[in-house]
Amino acid sequence: xxxxxxxxxxxxxxxxxxxxxxxxxxxxxxxxxxxxxxxxxxxxxxxxxxxxxxxxxxxxxxxxxxxxxxxxxxxxxxxxxxxxxxxxxxxxxxxxxxxxxxxxxxxxxxxxxxxxxxxxxxxxxxxxxxxxxxxxxxxxxxxxxxxxxxxxxxxxxxxxxxxxxxxxxxxxxxxxxxxxxxxxxxxxxxxxxxxxxxxxxx
Amino acid sequence: xxxxxxxxxxxxxxxxxxxxxxxxxxxxxxxxxxxxxxxxxxxxxxxxxxxxxxxxxxxxxxxxxxxxxxxxxxxxxxxxxxxxxxxxxxxxxxxxxxxxxxxxxxxxxxxxxxxxxxxxxxxxxxxxxxxxxxxxxxxxxxxxxxxxxxxxxxxxxxxxxxxxxxxxxxxx
Numbered sequence: 391x392x393x394x395x396x397x398x399x400x401x402x403x404x405x406x407x408x409x410x411x412x413x414x415x416x417x418x419x420x421x422x423x424x425x426x427x428x429x430x431x432x433x434x435x436x437x438x439x440x441x442x443x444x445x446x447x448x449x450x451x452x453x454x455x456x457x458x459x460x461x462x463x464x465x466x467x468x469x470x471x472x473x474x475x476x477x478x479x480x481x482x483x484x485x486x487x488x489x490x491x492x493x494x495x496x497x498x499x500x501x502x503x504x505x506x507x508x509x510x511x512x513x514x515x516x517x518x519x520x521x522x523x524x525x526x527x528x529x530x531x532x533x534x535x536x537x538x539x540x541x542x543x544x545x546x547x548x549x550x551x552x553x554x555x556x557x558x559x560x561x562x563x564x565x566x567x568x569x570x571x572x573x574x575x576x577x578x579x580x581x582x583x584x585x586x587x588x589x590x591x592x
Numbered sequence: 593x594x595x596x597x598x599x600x601x602x603x604x605x606x607x608x609x610x611x612x613x614x615x616x617x618x619x620x621x622x623x624x625x626x627x628x629x630x631x632x633x634x635x636x637x638x639x640x641x642x643x644x645x646x647x648x649x650x651x652x653x654x655x656x657x658x659x660x661x662x663x664x665x666x667x668x669x670x671x672x673x674x675x676x677x678x679x680x681x682x683x684x685x686x687x688x689x690x691x692x693x694x695x696x697x698x699x700x701x702x703x704x705x706x707x708x709x710x711x712x713x714x715x716x717x718x719x720x721x722x723x724x725x726x727x728x729x730x731x732x733x734x735x736x737x738x739x740x741x742x743x744x745x746x747x748x749x750x751x752x753x754x755x756x757x758x759x760x761x762x763x764x
């Protein structure tokens with residue numbers, strides 16, 4: 391897979407046994423389908439199913455690598471993945487096709503929802519139903535936080551960084567940017583490169 | 593039309609805060625869209641955000657609604673470009689440099705350091721959001737119930753949110 395980045399624009403020759411060439415139109419359509427069907431969050435699972443299993447445009451190892459890039463940069467996982475995968479398959483046109491396909495269905499839907507809500511949102515029934523939806527969303531977001539925490543928090547220090555971040559935003563009322571940069575910098579320095587053999591054991 | 597420059601500024605700024613997901617930017621989104629620019633009220637923001645969780649695709653497409661309310665269709669388009677443009681360019685660049693960055697020793701440090709911070713920002717966003725969403729015993733019950741069901745069973749969250757909408761509609 392070492393030729394991935396270098397040959398992004400010459401996909402026909404870049405194809406390895408595990409990755410098939412894709413056209414810009416195919417990329418747009420595949421992301422459009424995923425963008426229109428990925429109800430209930432967890433877009434990453436839909437992406438993996440569509441692009442690795444169904445289309446075989448990249449293998450699982452490549453997918454996980456791109457996911458780790460997506461997760462460590464600002465931007466949503468789903469759209470960052472569309473950019474990275476589109477770029478690897480077809481260069482810049484592929485990246486643009488990927489993100490437009492990804493955003494178009496949900497964007498049009500929310501445009502329509504927003505217009506309807508703006509006119510009828512103050513109806514008693516709508517307000518009552520939305521109250522339920524918003525409460526469920528809190529549970530959904532907390533569940534995501536718990537699942538993420540189980541997967542990626544390994545050290546005691548991680549728990550401290552989580553708590554300090556929450557307190558910084560919610561109690562000390564610092565801007566998200568200030569907290570992100572300050573705690574992010576401290577945490578990065580905490581995990582700074584070390585020359586020991588077993589650097590993972592702290 | 594006069595809101596367009598402010599929409600671009602606000603949503604380009606918010607996009608840079610979305611480390612680990614859109615919720616990270618929520619506290620700032622509340623301050624800027626509700627308190628500073630008055631494009632919508634806090635309950636409206638909470639409602640749009642939660643409906644946006646049900647929509648397919650990226651879970652932040654509710655920004656389109658804010659853009660449309662503030663400045664029509666043009667506002668909606670501008671908001672999408674401002675919100676996804678800067679981070680997409682950054683991702684494209686880093687993705688292409690990744691082969692070189694992979695061996696950079698600080699890369700792992702940054703990833704390890706940002707993991708807890710992004711979870712902290714997700715929680716902080718969630719608590720800000722909850723102040724507008726969990727306002728009674730009924731809503732608290734729905735929130736906790738949804739959390740417990742999701743942790744215990746593999747079920748599409750959209751179905752639970754839909755169920756909560758029906759319960760809300762029937763009982764409030």
